[in-house]
Amino acid sequence: MLEIRNLHASIDGKEILKGIDLTVGEGEVHAVMGPNGSGKSTLAQVLAGHPAYAVTAGDVTYQGMNLLDLAPEDRAREGLFLAFQYPVEIPGVSLAYFLKAGLNAQRKHRGQEELDAMEFLELLRTKQTLLDFDQTMLQRSLNEGFSGGEKKRAEILQMAVLEPALAILDETDSGLDIDSLRTVADAVEQLRAPDRSTIIVTHYQRILNYITPDYVHVLIGGRIVRSGGSDLAHQLEARGYDWVRDEVAAGGRPEVTR
Amino acid sequence: MQAPSSISGLNLSGLNLLALAHQSAAGAPTWVHDLKRDEAVRFQETGFPSLHDEDWKYTDVSPIRSVPIKPVLQDPPNAALQLVAARLQELGIAAPRVVFVNGRFVPTLSDTDGLPDRVRLSPFSEPSGQSWVFAERNFGRLSSGDPSPFAALNTGLFVDGAVLYFGNGAAVEEPIHVVFASIETPGPAAAYPRLLILMGHAAEGTVAETYLSLGRASTFANAVTEVHLQEGAILSHCRFVAAGEAGLHVGATEALLNADSSYRSLQLQNGGRLVRADLNVTFGGEAAECVLNGAYVGSGTQHLDNHTRIDHAVPHCTSRQLYKGMVADSATAVFNGKIVVRPGAQKTDAVQTNKNLLLSTRATVDAKPQLEILADDVRCTHGAASGPPNDDALFYLRSRGLDAEEAIGLLAYGFAADVVRAGATGSLRLLADTLLKDAVSAAVKSAIPV
Ligand SMILES: Nc1ncnc2c1ncn2[C@@H]1O[C@H](COP(=O)(O)OP(=O)(O)OP(=O)(O)O)[C@@H](O)[C@H]1O
Ligand SMILES: [Mg+2]
Numbered sequence: 001m002l003e004i005r006n007l008h009a010s011i012d013g014k015e016i017l018k019g020i021d022l023t024v025g026e027g028e029v030h031a032v033m034g035p036n037g038s039g040k041s042t043l044a045q046v047l048a049g050h051p052a053y054a055v056t057a058g059d060v061t062y063q064g065m066n067l068l069d070l071a072p073e074d075r076a077r078e079g080l081f082l083a084f085q086y087p088v089e090i091p092g093v094s095l096a097y098f099l100k101a102g103l104n105a106q107r108k109h110r111g112q113e114e115l116d117a118m119e120f121l122e123l124l125r126t127k128q129t130l131l132d133f134d135q136t137m138l139q140r141s142l143n144e145g146f147s148g149g150e151k152k153r154a155e156i157l158q159m160a161v162l163e164p165a166l167a168i169l170d171e172t173d174s175g176l177d178i179d180s181l182r183t184v185a186d187a188v189e190q191l192r193a194p195d196r197s198t199i200i201v202t203h204y205q206r207i208l209n210y211i212t213p214d215y216v217h218v219l220i221g222g223r224i225v226r227s228g229g230s231d232l233a234h235q236l237e238a239r240g241y242d243w244v245r246d247e248v249a250a251g252g253r254p255e256v257t258r
Numbered sequence: 259m260q261a262p263s264s265i266s267g268l269n270l271s272g273l274n275l276l277a278l279a280h281q282s283a284a285g286a287p288t289w290v291h292d293l294k295r296d297e298a299v300r301f302q303e304t305g306f307p308s309l310h311d312e313d314w315k316y317t318d319v320s321p322i323r324s325v326p327i328k329p330v331l332q333d334p335p336n337a338a339l340q341l342v343a344a345r346l347q348e349l350g351i352a353a354p355r356v357v358f359v360n361g362r363f364v365p366t367l368s369d370t371d372g373l374p375d376r377v378r379l380s381p382f383s384e385p386s387g388q389s390w391v392f393a394e395r396n397f398g399r400l401s402s403g404d405p406s407p408f409a410a411l412n413t414g415l416f417v418d419g420a421v422l423y424f425g426n427g428a429a430v431e432e433p434i435h436v437v438f439a440s441i442e443t444p445g446p447a448a449a450y451p452r453l454l455i456l457m458g459h460a461a462e463g464t465v466a467e468t469y470l471s472l473g474r475a476s477t478f479a480n481a482v483t484e485v486h487l488q489e490g491a492i493l494s495h496c497r498f499v500a501a502g503e504a505g506l507h508v509g510a511t512e513a514l515l516n517a518d519s520s521y522r523s524l525q526l527q528n529g530g531r532l533v534r535a536d537l538n539v540t541f542g543g544e545a546a547e548c549v550l551n552g553a554y555v556g557s558g559t560q561h562l563d564n565h566t567r568i569d570h571a572v573p574h575c576t577s578r579q580l581y582k583g584m585v586a587d588s589a590t591a592v593f594n595g596k597i598v599v600r601p602g603a604q605k606t607d608a609v610q611t612n613k614n615l616l617l618s619t620r621a622t623v624d625a626k627p628q629l630e631i632l633a634d635d636v637r638c639t640h641g642a643a644s645g646p647p648n649d650d651a652l653f654y655l656r657s658r659g660l661d662a663e664e665a666i667g668l669l670a671y672g673f674a675a676d677v678v679r680a681g682a683t684g685s686l687r688l689l690a691d692t693l694l695k696d697a698v699s700a701a702v703k704s705a706i707p708v
Binding site for chain 1: 648649650651653654655656657658659660661662664665668669671672673674675676679
């Protein structure tokens with residue numbers, strides 16, 4: 001599905017990613033954890049193609065394609081989805097309008113027929129009911145005035161409608177109440193299939209109680225310094241990051257690299 | 259009557275302005291002809307404005323100088339009427355409506371049957387002469403005080419137009435349409451559309467004035483609309499200028515608001531080679547309010563100019579302005595918002611906001627708030643901002659599969675959508691939305707996904 005090799009990226013001349021190696025197989029769920037400012041969102045944004053970041057070295061293969069060669073919209077059309085840590089407010093454009101435009105752009109790219117207004121509304125209604133999503137928000141300006149949690153839920157609604165092959169959730173669980181957290185976890189579970197993969201960027205074990213990751217990675221200082229199974233998340237929760245830093249400083253090798 | 263021998267800087271092609279003033283609006287009463295003569299003389303004295311005039315600093319009217327200014331005096335050909343009819347259908351501009359093509363009333367496209375008794379919409383040229391009876395005390399009252407030479411030229415040369423009259427307490431919910439279409443004849447055509455809106459005490463209504471330019475020749479429309487709101491009247495007034503690629507449009511709206519009245523305006527400039535709109539609101543009575551919304555979208559080498567002037571001449575009035583513009587390619591735009599608070603106009607509450615989206619590095623907007631505050635107990639704020647589309651917003655849209663042009667189109671549309679939402683409801687919102695989407699699509703060269 002995704003293979004990242006020695007990825008270096010910088011923004012405004014400052015190097016943030018300093019050699020990321022990560023392989024995500026089909027059907028797998030990976031969790032990426034790490035302290036604030038370690039480069040998790042940078043990794044997510046670089047994968048989605050934010051033009052502000054310069055990739056200075058390394059390569060990324062996604063479903064056999066050179067991901068870094070693709071424009072952001074083409075990555076989306078090829079099934080990559082990023083749930084933003086900070087979804088952007090778009091005044092004057094409703095979530096429904098925007099999502100229909102995005103979905104149809106993707107369908108067109110794949111040679112599928114575009115959905116008309118009725119078909120789209122039907123699809124939207126199904127997903128929205130499934131996620132218990134407030135209908136009035138569909139017609140409001142996208143993310144404008146949405147609460148923190150509402151923004152995250154809106155990202156998940158988009159994911160549910162777009163049905164990506166690779167979903168990257170950047171701290172979608174942060175700021176969610178217990179019920180919303182379960183809804184988000186359910187939405188991820190719904191998508192789980194042998195040919196779909198998920199990367200969950202998170203600070204907390206709690207979402208991983210619902211979605212058991214196949215692998216957990218620790219990102220510190222722009223590098224993945226340690227990888228392990230789901231129990232690594234428990235250890236991090238209990239002990240923080242210092243022990244990982246210490247081990248790395250002492251020359252300890254990452255446990256599992258897959 | 260004395261004819262001018264020559265007027266410097268005027269392309270009158272040997273035309274006699276005063277004779278033209280007399281010839282146009284044949285059949286109008288003497289007082290109208292006197293007014294036309296006076297205003298023609300006023301224009302003659304000033305001529306077209308130049309870049310040296312403070313009010314015309316950013317707008318070069320030379321494209322207008324090269325168009326013959328003689329008003330079209332023939333009825334439009336049938337083919338032209340069919341084009342107009344088709345466009346009206348397309349835009350959903352339904353009855354009650356009056357339609358003028360190249361300044362001349364077209365009965366076959368007009369229909370005012372559905373209006374209630376106490377509301378009257380009729381062309382000045384109406385054979386009974388009744389329109390002039392309704393217009394008499396107010397026609398030209400505001401426009402004669404407008405320093406713009408174009409206002410004088412319009413009065414001097416107008417051929418026809420409409421009077422819309424609401425009796426005291428009359429109310430109409432559906433929008434009333436007044437359409438002025440310009441179309442090549444086959445050469446360039448000049449027209450001088452004219453509208454007078456009289457709202458009686460506590461009357462309430464919605465009017466949409468739509469200017470269409472069809473065909474490729476440089477049609478020139480020089481319009482004047484006068485609005486009088488009596489105590490407690492409420493008017494929602496849309497003014498749409500779709501001047502096409504080659505259209506030249508200069509229009510002035512003069513509104514006088516008496517006590518407790520409310521004037522809500524939406525002005526949309528949806529392209530045009532040169533478009534200038536002046537909106538002058540004067541508070542003539544206390545506790546009145548105006549809400550002025552505007553959006554302008556330019557592309558190619560178009561030039562769009564909005565001048566607003568709000569005269570807080572009396573205390574306790576409120577004005578709100580939200581104007582948003584976007585320019586692509588090497589288009590240019592101007593927003594000049596003047597707020598005058600007269601001595602003694604205490605408790606004035608005025609807010610002005612102007613925002614511009616620059617869709618190319620060559621496009622420019624001259625944004626100029628002008629506050630003249632001569633009273634001390636007032637609240638007046640203004641803000642202006644111009645800039646390119648936000649990179650993070652563009653990336654967000656693209657990350658869902660929209661290509662760069664679609665993303666810019668959607669952002670640009672959303673940028674101005676709140677103006678349309680604030681300024682129009684029901685079928686007019688749909689119309690404004692359609693015009694806005696068309697203009698934005700043309701500006702970003704990509705259809706906005708429906
Ligand atoms: N324009 C910029 N110029 C310089 N440094 C930047 C710029 N943008 C981001 N950074 C830095 O990049 C680093 C990585 O940021 P990133 O958002 O990827 O962290 P993160 O791991 O997602 O953190 P968090 O857990 O707080 O979300 C931070 O130190 C941040 O300050
Ligand atoms: Mg982050």
